[in-house]
Amino acid sequence: xxxxxxxxxxxxxxxxxxxxxxxxxxxxxxxxxxxxxxxxxxxxxxxxxxxxxxxxxxxxxxxxxxxxxxxxxxxxxxxxxxxxxxxxxxxxxxxxxxxxxxxxxxxxxxxxxxxxxxxxxxxxxxxxxxxxxxxxxxxxxxxxxxxxxxxxxxxxxxxxxxxxxxxxxxxxxxxxxxxxxxxxxxxxxxxxxxxxxxxxxxxxxxxxxxxxxxxxxxxxxxxxxxxxxxxxxxxxxxxxxxxxxxxxxxxxxxxxxxxxxxxxxxxxxxxxxxxxxxxxxxxxxxxxxxxxxxxxxxxxxxxxxxxxxxxxxxxxxxxxxxxxxxxxxxxxxxxxxxxxxxxxxxxxxxxxxxxxxxxxxxxxxxxxxxxxxxxxxxxxxxxxxxxxxxxxxxxxxxxxxxxxxxxxxxxxxxxxxxxxxxxxxxxxxxxxxxxxxxxxxxxxxxxxxxxxxxxxxxxxxxxxxxxxxxxxxxxxxxxxxxxxxxxxxxxxxxxxxxxxxxxxxxxxxxxxxxxxxxxxxxxxxxxxxxxxxxxxxxxxxxxxxxxxx
Numbered sequence: 074x075x076x077x078x079x080x081x082x083x084x085x086x087x088x089x090x091x092x093x094x095x096x097x098x099x100x101x102x103x104x105x106x107x108x109x110x111x112x113x114x115x116x117x118x119x120x121x122x123x124x125x126x127x128x129x130x131x132x133x134x135x136x137x138x139x140x141x142x143x144x145x146x147x148x149x150x151x152x153x154x155x156x157x158x159x160x161x162x163x164x165x166x167x168x169x170x171x172x173x174x175x176x177x178x179x180x181x182x183x184x185x186x187x188x189x190x191x192x193x194x195x196x197x198x199x200x201x202x203x204x205x206x207x208x209x210x211x212x213x214x215x216x217x218x219x220x221x222x223x224x225x226x227x228x229x230x231x232x233x234x235x236x237x238x239x240x241x242x243x244x245x246x247x248x249x250x251x252x253x254x255x256x257x258x259x260x261x262x263x264x265x266x267x268x269x270x271x272x273x274x275x276x277x278x279x280x281x282x283x284x285x286x287x288x289x290x291x292x293x294x295x296x297x298x299x300x301x302x303x304x305x306x307x308x309x310x311x312x313x314x315x316x317x318x319x320x321x322x323x324x325x326x327x328x329x330x331x332x333x334x335x336x337x338x339x340x341x342x343x344x345x346x347x348x349x350x351x352x353x354x355x356x357x358x359x360x361x362x363x364x365x366x367x368x369x370x371x372x373x374x375x376x377x378x379x380x381x382x383x384x385x386x387x388x389x390x391x392x393x394x395x396x397x398x399x400x401x402x403x404x405x406x407x408x409x410x411x412x413x414x415x416x417x418x419x420x421x422x423x424x425x426x427x428x429x430x431x432x433x434x435x436x437x438x439x440x441x442x443x444x445x446x447x448x449x450x451x452x453x454x455x456x457x458x459x460x461x462x463x464x465x466x467x468x469x470x471x472x473x474x475x476x477x478x479x480x481x482x483x484x485x486x487x488x489x490x491x492x493x494x495x496x497x498x499x500x501x502x503x504x505x506x507x508x509x510x511x512x513x514x515x516x517x518x519x520x521x522x523x524x525x526x527x528x529x530x531x532x533x534x535x536x537x538x539x540x541x542x543x544x545x546x547x548x549x550x551x552x553x554x555x556x557x558x559x560x561x562x563x564x565x566x567x568x569x570x571x572x573x574x575x576x577x578x579x580x581x582x583x584x585x586x587x588x589x590x591x592x593x594x595x596x597x598x599x600x601x602x603x604x605x606x607x608x609x610x611x612x613x614x615x616x617x618x619x620x621x622x
Contacts, residue, residue, distance in 0.1 A: 076091055077091050077092050077094070078091055078094075078100055078102050079091055080102060080121075081133055081397065082131075082134035084134045085121075085131050085132050086124075086130065086131050087119065087120055087121065087130060087132050088119055088121060089116070089393065089475075090116065091115060092115045093112070093113075093114055093115050094109055094112065094114075094119075096109055096111050107119070107121065107146065107147050110145050110146075110148050111149050115393075116392050116475035116539075118149070118475065119149055119150070120144050120145075120146055120147065120148050121146060122146050123143070123144070123146050124140040124143065124148075125140065125143055126143065127139055127140065132484065133396065133481075133484040133485065135159075135427060135428075135431075136158055136159055136160050136427070137157075137159070137427060137478055137480035137481045138150075138155045138157055138158050138477065138481070139158045140154060140155060141155065141156055142154050151477065152472060152477055157478035158478070158480065159426060159427035159429075159479075160427075160430060162430040162433055162446070163430075163433075163446070164433060164439065165433075165434070167433075167434040169435050169437070171493055173412035174408050174409055174412055176409055176413050179413060180413065182594060183379065184376070184379065184381075184597040184598045185374035185375060185376055185598040186374060186381065186598070187305070187372055187374060187375075189305055190335070190337055191333060191335045191336075191337075193305040193381070194381035195304075195306040196305075196306060196382075196532045196533055196596065196597040196598075196599075197306040197532075197548070197550055197599070198271055198272055198306070198308050198369065198372060199272070199273055199275070199276050199306055199307050199308065199547070199548050200272060200276070200307075200308055200309050200362065200365065200366055201277075201278065201302065201307045201310045201311070202216065202217075202275070202276065202277045202310075202311045202312075202362075203301065203310065203311075203313070204279065204312075204313045205283050205313070205314040205315070205318055205320045205321070206283030206284045206315050206318035207279075207283055207284070208284070208318065209313040209315055209345065210279045212345070212354065212355055212358075213277045213279055215355055217275075220362070221275065223268075224269065224272075225266055225267035226267065226275055232254075269366055269367075269369075269370040270370065271369070271370045271371070271372055271374075272308070272366055273599070274606075274609075275362075276547035277547070278298065278301060278547060279613070280294070280614075282615055283318045283320040284315075288319060290319075291319035291324075292324075293501070293615070293616070293617065294320055295320050295324050295325050296328050297501075297528050297615050298328075299328035299329040299331070299502075300502050300504065300528035300529070301547075301548060302329050302338070302340070303329060303332050303504075304530070304532075304548050304549075305383075305530070305532055306532055306548045307338065308338065308369035309338050309339035309365045309366075309369050310338060310341070311341045311343070311361070311362045311365075312325065312342045313343050313358065314342065314343070314344045315344070315345050316344045316345060316347060317346065322342055322344065326340075332504065339368065341358070341362060341365065374598065374599060379410070379414075379415055379594070380413060380414040380415055381415070382410065382532060382533065382593070382597060383415065383505055383530045383531050384407070384416070384417050384418070384531060384532070384535060384593065385417075385527070385529075385531030385533070386403050386489035386490065386534075387421065387489070387519070387523055387526065387534055387535065387536045387537070388400060388424075388489060388537040389519035389536060389537075389538055389542040389544060390519075390538040390539060390541055390542035391476060391482060391485070391537070392471070392475060392476065392539025392556055392557070393475025393476060394475075394556040394557050394573075394576055395485050395486070395537055395556050396484065396486065396488050397485070397556075397575070398572045398575040398576050398582075399537035399538075399554045399555065399556040399572040399575075400486060400537055400556075401582045402554070402572045402575060402582050402585035402589060403488075403489045403537055403554065403586070404488045404490060404491035404582075405582050405585070405586025405587075405589075406491075406535065406586045406589040406593070407493065407510060408491035409587070409590050410590070411491065411493035411508070411509045411510055412493070416507070416509065417493075417510045418499075418505055418510075418530075419487070419489060419510060419511070419512055419513065420514070420522050420526055420529075421486060421516070421522050422448060422452055422512075422514050422516075422517075423453075423456075423466045423479075423517040423622045424487075424517040425449070425486070425487055426463035426480060426483045428486075428487035429445075429446075429449060432445065432490075432495055432512065433446065435492075435493075435494050437494045437495065438497075441495070441498040442498070444498045444500075445495075445498040448498070448500065448514045452514070455619075456622065463483075463622065464478070466622045467479055467482050474539060474540060490510055490512075491510065493510045494509065494510065495509075495510050495511070495512055496508070496510060496511060497509075497511040497512070498511065498512045498514075499512065499513045499514065500514050501513075501515060502525070503529060505530045505531075511529070513525060513526060513529050516616055517622050518622070519536075519612075520614040521615075521616045523536070523544060523545075523549070524546065524613055524614055524616070526546075527547075527549040531549050533549065533551075533552065533593055533597060534546060534549050534550070534551040534552065535552050535593070536551050537553075537554045537556060538555065538568075539555070539557060539560065540560070541555075541560055541564040541567065541568075543605075544605065544610060544612050545605030545606065545608070545609075545611060546611065546613070547612075547613050550602075550603050551603060551610070552570065552592065552593070552603045553567055553569050553603065553604060553605060554569065554570045554571075554572055554589070555568045555570070555571045555572060555573060556573065556576075557573040558573030558574070558576070560573075566608075567604050567605065568604065569592065569601075569603050569604055570588070570589060
């Protein structure tokens with residue numbers, strides 16, 4: 074029988090509605106009945122007992138808020154009657170024990186990846202264009218249009234065809250209302266085949282930095298671009314520089330070598346203020362890159378152990394089911410990967426507010442635990458200094474779909490990291506080097522976070538969403554997981570995996586977690602292409618280390 078409500082943790086004093094519930098409806102859970110005093114939409118929570126102002130609200134077994142007024146049993150949790158609250162955290166000697174999941178099904182498995190000279194293994198093979206300053210964005214756009222169209226990487230031709238049909242219909246005074254994209258003639262807009270079969274894409278890191286701002290901004294951007302140049306999924310790099318900007322090419326090249334002294338990928342540099350003309354700059358960049366693509370295309374996929382995977386876990390457009398279905402399922406996948414000796418990256422520090430003590434207690438190294446405390450405290454203090462704070466993290470969409478406080482959102486978000494020990498804590502752009510779960514300091518903002526995960530070495534990203542988020546990354550294939558079946562059906566063009574079966578009572582978290590790992594192996598091998606990759610959702614936003622939640 075399908076469940077209609079769920080109590081997430083035995084200590085909780087709220088219950089989650091798994092479907093829309095009506096005022097006056099009697100709900101029975103674990104042998105006790107509750108009469109609802111108002112409508113409770115799916116994904117929202119109602120209180121199990123009468124709550125007085127100041128009473129603590131517990132979910133996921135931890136403090137997530139406090140009642141602001143009297144709330145009767147059966148009343149709905151809202152932003153009016155509930156405010157964020159979380160327990161303080163500190164380092165304390167703690168012996169954390171972990172029982173790894175059974176990985177016998179996966180222990181001898183491999184994926185087919187691209188082996189680099191430094192021993193890393195990519196899940197894709199991209200050529201990367203990066204500007205040292207925003208002044209070069211237009212030149213990147215010109216080169217993108219030329220290379221994408223001619224080499225078979227464009228995904229926009231169907232929309233160009235659609236626009237062409239609209240223009241022709243307008244010229245002929247035809248009715249446009251019935252001329253939809255689906256009404257195009259069969260085969261319209263199909264792209265030609267790719268010229269380079271072993272090049273998965275040509276990617277462009279347009280950004281708004283490199284000059285203006287502070288020298289620290291330029292330094293952070295340099296380390297970020299260096300991390301992308303060194304990424305296992307990147308075969309070669311073309312750099313476009315203006316010449317007079319804060320971020321000098323010399324600094325970027327030094328940061329690349331500092332990050333990886335063995336760096337030996339093709340690296341092409343073009344400086345506009347040293348060229349005869351824009352035409353020469355663009356044509357030379359295209360020709361030299363084309364020659365590089367010919368060589369990079371000779372690399373082929375070869376078997377690699379699962380230990381070579383680095384998987385980032387992320388949530389965005391979250392809803393009240395995120396911490397119940399998709400995030401715990403991804404968390405089980407994270408535990409499988411950790412037990413196998415792969416790397417897992419959990420970031421979004423503003424979305425760990427309320428889960429800090431659990432993560433500190435799981436951190437096996439005291440220095441790493443104290444680093445996490447310092448990064449979290451400094452980040453939150455910076456937000457408070459400008460009139461904000463981690464408690465202001467939930468978006469209007471989050472709140473509308475049941476995530477009332479940041480502690481609720483964060484504690485559910487932390488489920489993506491599973492239960493394995495935390496082996497390391499990384500600041501922004503620091504590379505992951507230890508097998509197991511690492512915490513990575515990034516904003517909660519979807520694109521800033523995925524940008525940071527890739528910089529720390531993620532070669533796949535598992536991205537859960539309850540509302541639907543069309544986000545990807547230029548160099549790291551991003552796999553979208555829906556928290557509920559309705560979203561998976563409605564936005565099937567961007568969703569790869571549906572975890573709604575957990576809500577519907579059709580699958581367990583463990584079963585779903587193993588299915589996710591199977592998909593990861595196929596995606597890492599190029600056997601399936603995530604929707605974000607097919608759609609060229611190449612989102613890239615550098616973080617300036619300012620306040621971004």
